Amino acid sequence: MPGIALPAFPDDVPIHSLPTIDFELVKADNPAEIDRLWQAAVTLGFWYLKNHGAEQEAKAMFELGAETFALPLEEKLNYEQGDSGRSFGYKKMGGNAVDASGLPDMTEFLNVAKDDALAFPEVVHRTYPPAVTAAIPSVVRPFVCKSLEVNITILRIFTRRLGLPEGTLEQLHARDLPSGSEARVTRTPPMPGKDTADRPAIGAHTDFGSLAFLHNILGGLQVLLPGQTQWGYVKPIPGHAICNVGDALTVFSGGILKSTVHRVVPPPGAQGEHERWSLVFHTRPNGAQMLRALVEDSPVIAESARQYPEGKFDTGSTVAEWYARRTKYQRLGNREGPQSWAASRGTEHNPAAR
Numbered sequence: 001m002p003g004i005a006l007p008a009f010p011d012d013v014p015i016h017s018l019p020t021i022d023f024e025l026v027k028a029d030n031p032a033e034i035d036r037l038w039q040a041a042v043t044l045g046f047w048y049l050k051n052h053g054a055e056q057e058a059k060a061m062f063e064l065g066a067e068t069f070a071l072p073l074e075e076k077l078n079y080e081q082g083d084s085g086r087s088f089g090y091k092k093m094g095g096n097a098v099d100a101s102g103l104p105d106m107t108e109f110l111n112v113a114k115d116d117a118l119a120f121p122e123v124v125h126r127t128y129p130p131a132v133t134a135a136i137p138s139v140v141r142p143f144v145c146k147s148l149e150v151n152i153t154i155l156r157i158f159t160r161r162l163g164l165p166e167g168t169l170e171q172l173h174a175r176d177l178p179s180g181s182e183a184r185v186t187r188t189p190p191m192p193g194k195d196t197a198d199r200p201a202i203g204a205h206t207d208f209g210s211l212a213f214l215h216n217i218l219g220g221l222q223v224l225l226p227g228q229t230q231w232g233y234v235k236p237i238p239g240h241a242i243c244n245v246g247d248a249l250t251v252f253s254g255g256i257l258k259s260t261v262h263r264v265v266p267p268p269g270a271q272g273e274h275e276r277w278s279l280v281f282h283t284r285p286n287g288a289q290m291l292r293a294l295v296e297d298s299p300v301i302a303e304s305a306r307q308y309p310e311g312k313f314d315t316g317s318t319v320a321e322w323y324a325r326r327t328k329y330q331r332l333g334n335r336e337g338p339q340s341w342a343a344s345r346g347t348e349h350n351p352a353a354r
């Protein structure tokens with residue numbers, strides 16, 4: 001459980017060092033820091049974020065996750081997300097595939113919709129276990145609001161840098177329009193002695209949405225940076241969130257922003273003896289928005305999109321449809337064969353990676 005003394009991240013495993021962006025400087029419009037953020041987003045798609053101001057809110061969310069996961073499985077299954085393509089609610093361990101062979105995942109999720117948190121006590125999407133419902137005003141909503149503040153600030157910067165009219169990305173991620181945005185707590189049981197690549201806890205994927213704001217305690221997250229063939233761990237650093245770009249921003253930006261493949265494997269070294277917890281806020285665009293490059297709105301995006309095969313960023317679907325397809329075919333309950341895994345994929349650079 002979060003909070004107990006844990007072994008340090010080992011120093012003999014391959015890591016990818018990511019740049020650290022200072023959110024205070026970004027908010028203060030510091031040009032050099034904004035440049036560094038932009039460089040990270042268009043090259044690696046991943047960066048650390050310090051001074052984000054969400055530590056207390058994150059801690060409370062971890063505690064709520066612990067309380068929820070401690071419920072009997074039978075009770076948790078009453079809130080299971082199901083196989084329809086919706087992710088809100090509880091996801092049982094083994095509900096998803098981690099690769100084309102249909103190997104089951106090893107992680108349980110609690111996913112609370114941004115819309116349910118902000119509209120509470122009104123129910124927009126679904127209901128949650130009573131302890132979660134009771135904690136929406138005091139725990140979930142504050143975390144959602146802090147996370148949105150961080151991600152919307154970053155989206156404003158991307159709007160400018162992409163040459164889009166002011167407010168474009170903010171409007172595509174409107175607070176009060178329905179979306180797949182959600183707060184997620186994850187728990188993976190200890191997997192001591194497991195070879196990392198043999199037993200992913202969460203399979204290789206790109207994120208479905210726009211921006212992830214992730215809080216890690218133990219290692220286990222690995223990324224496959226663009227152009228590289230070696231997975232590297234992202235070492236958790238206290239007080240530093242890990243941020244990454246998701247598929248929706250890659251598509252909107254005509255390939256300028258990089259949505260990078262990542263996965264979760266058992267924590268390395270002695271950390272593998274412990275349960276792994278993570279917390280993430282996934283910011284996703286308005287569900288009704290068509291998912292395609294914003295070529296009419298920005299010459300920079302039009303120019304970038306031209307360098308890719310025609311139609312690459314014309315998904316032909318709304319954000320909600322794209323997201324539902326990916327969620328649905330990841331579910332083992334919908335699996336018909338390797339084609340189901342293929343149907344769950346996004347803009348991954350290397351769809352065969354696991």
Ligand SMILES: O=C(O)CCC(=O)C(=O)O
Binds near residue numbers: 220280
């Ligand atoms: O737990 C982690 O470190 C990553 C979780 C993740 O990739 C996701 O929720 O999309």
Ligand SMILES: [Fe+2]
Binds near residue numbers: 206
């Ligand atoms: Fe992810």
